[in-house]
Amino acid sequence: MSKKAVVIMSGGMDSSLVCSKMIDDAYEIIAVHFNYDQRTQDKELECFNSICKHYNIDKTYVIDLDFFKQLGANALTDRSIDVPTSGVEEGVPVTYVPFRNGIFLSLAASIAEKEGAEVLAIGVVQEDSSGYPDCRDSFIKSMEKSINLGTKDETSIEIKMPLVHLSKAQIVSEAIKLKTPLELTWSCYQNEDKACGVCDSCRLRLNGFKIAGVKDPIIYEN
Amino acid sequence: MSKKAVVIMSGGMDSSLVCSKMIDDAYEIIAVHFNYDQRTQDKELECFNSICKHYNIDKTYVIDLDFFKQLGANALTDRSIDVPTSGVEEGVPVTYVPFRNGIFLSLAASIAEKEGAEVLAIGVVQEDSSGYPDCRDSFIKSMEKSINLGTKDETSIEIKMPLVHLSKAQIVSEAIKLKTPLELTWSCYQNEDKACGVCDSCRLRLNGFKIAGVKDPIIYEN
Numbered sequence: 001m002s003k004k005a006v007v008i009m010s011g012g013m014d015s016s017l018v019c020s021k022m023i024d025d026a027y028e029i030i031a032v033h034f035n036y037d038q039r040t041q042d043k044e045l046e047c048f049n050s051i052c053k054h055y056n057i058d059k060t061y062v063i064d065l066d067f068f069k070q071l072g073a074n075a076l077t078d079r080s081i082d083v084p085t086s087g088v089e090e091g092v093p094v095t096y097v098p099f100r101n102g103i104f105l106s107l108a109a110s111i112a113e114k115e116g117a118e119v120l121a122i123g124v125v126q127e128d129s130s131g132y133p134d135c136r137d138s139f140i141k142s143m144e145k146s147i148n149l150g151t152k153d154e155t156s157i158e159i160k161m162p163l164v165h166l167s168k169a170q171i172v173s174e175a176i177k178l179k180t181p182l183e184l185t186w187s188c189y190q191n192e193d194k195a196c197g198v199c200d201s202c203r204l205r206l207n208g209f210k211i212a213g214v215k216d217p218i219i220y221e222n
Numbered sequence: 223m224s225k226k227a228v229v230i231m232s233g234g235m236d237s238s239l240v241c242s243k244m245i246d247d248a249y250e251i252i253a254v255h256f257n258y259d260q261r262t263q264d265k266e267l268e269c270f271n272s273i274c275k276h277y278n279i280d281k282t283y284v285i286d287l288d289f290f291k292q293l294g295a296n297a298l299t300d301r302s303i304d305v306p307t308s309g310v311e312e313g314v315p316v317t318y319v320p321f322r323n324g325i326f327l328s329l330a331a332s333i334a335e336k337e338g339a340e341v342l343a344i345g346v347v348q349e350d351s352s353g354y355p356d357c358r359d360s361f362i363k364s365m366e367k368s369i370n371l372g373t374k375d376e377t378s379i380e381i382k383m384p385l386v387h388l389s390k391a392q393i394v395s396e397a398i399k400l401k402t403p404l405e406l407t408w409s410c411y412q413n414e415d416k417a418c419g420v421c422d423s424c425r426l427r428l429n430g431f432k433i434a435g436v437k438d439p440i441i442y443e444n
Contacts, residue, residue, distance in 0.1 A: 061292065063289055063292070064288060065287075065289075066286060067285055067287075067329060067332070068332075070283065070285070071332060071333065071336055072336075092374050096374075097332075098331075098332040098333075098335040098336050098373065099328060099331045099332040099335060099369065099372055099373055100332075101372065102328040102331060102332070102368065102369065102372045102373075103325070103328040103329055103332060105328075106321060106324040106325040106327075106328040107289060107325055109320075109321045109324060110289070110290075110293060110319075110320040110321040110322075110324070110325060111293065111320075113320040113321060114293055114294075114320050133371070133372055133373055133374055133375065134372040134373070136371065136372075138371055139368065139371040139372040142364070142367050142368040142371050142372075143368045143372070145364050145368075146324065146361065146364040146365045146367075146368045147321065147324065149355070149358065149360055149361040149364050150321055150323065150324045150355055150356040150358075150361040150364075150365070151320065151321055151324075151355055151356070152314050152318075152355055153355065
């Protein structure tokens with residue numbers, strides 16, 4: 001029986017590379033995607049589906065979480081707060097969704113336990129990810145411990161975060177090496193047709209491609 | 223400004239006592255309830271609403287989680303698996319929902335961070351709760367650490383679990399002492415009109431009342 005990995009996949013570049021890496025490591029993939037009423041929800045789901053199709057992944061979970069919409073108070077799900085476009089600033093940005101990765105990991109852990117997966121993989125990037133506290137490796141390691149304490153004794157889940165100490169440029173380079181379908185990925189926080197190029201997520205992505213010396217295959221507004 | 227506590231309240235006896243205790247400790251209550259397509263969802267929500275009304279709690283979150291239904295594989299949300307009625311057995315029961323309390327705590331932590339609550343309270347009971355791994359105090363303590371690592375640096379959340387080492391009889395006695403409205407609570411896993419009296423949850427509740435020497439105010443089938 002092949003070893004199974006639950007991979008949290010947003011449809012973005014980072015989690016798509018994680019998927020490529022896990023496939024490269026011979027895991028059978030269980031792909032998990034979250035719709036949480038984020039601004040680019042439809043585009044992200046489309047990209048998730050395209051990437052799963054590209055890799056012939058047939059075990060997928062698409063989880064609808066109305067919760068963050070109900071909670072409000074962040075720029076990704078609350079349409080009354082603008083997504084910043086003037087450059088990446090210090091500190092926790094308004095696009096921070098309270099404990100989002102904690103919630104995603106908890107739900108994915110539940111799936112992993114049910115499916116008998118030994119690995120849960122997430123594409124957090126510590127340094128390059130504009131100050132989100134739930135992208136730190138100390139947090140992810142602690143969640144791994146919590147998940148193993150809070151599931152059955154015979155359940156053992158390792159959380160892999162293979163990108164946590166990479167820069168966006170290294171992510172671009174590795175993705176090209178592993179033939180990750182970057183043209184199918186989406187990173188923009190605010191648009192669904194052409195990427196805006198000026199939100200934090202676009203800026204980090206574009207800068208990564210620039211440093212890696214590669215042209216980004218997706219289309220930008222300007 | 224009063225100190226705030228997010229209290230996870232199922233509508234059951236344990237979490238209602240937790241609520242009474244937090245009110246007794248002068249916390250302003252933010253009550254959180256989860257609909258997760260459990261068999262007695264409507265009754266539990268009705269009890270939650272009655273208890274909030276009883277205590278004049280006006281800050282409430284009712285979270286709809288389709289997730290466990292989608293996941294299946296447990297007797298509380300999967301109607302193809304019977305709720306056991308022949309007595310509490312050793313080990314993890316089929317009513318175990320994978321990592322349920324981990325998910326509940328993660329969602330409640332997100333609410334606590336947004337609302338600026340310093341406490342998150344949950345009515346887990348370690349010994350008396352028929353073998354659920356996510357009711358152990360070691361797990362809850364670990365989640366507390368994870369939550370504080372995965373939220374903003376200025377966010378500090380203490381998880382209180384005041385019942386964790388109590389027996390059901392002690393819970394009944396304390397609830398009566400604090401005037402918890404036990405007549406408004408529901409514990410049965412399978413019925414919504416009259417409690418069955420024979421599922422694990424009814425058995426543990428009835429046994430608690432018996433040892434405490436008190437009559438349970440809710441109505442049973444037999």
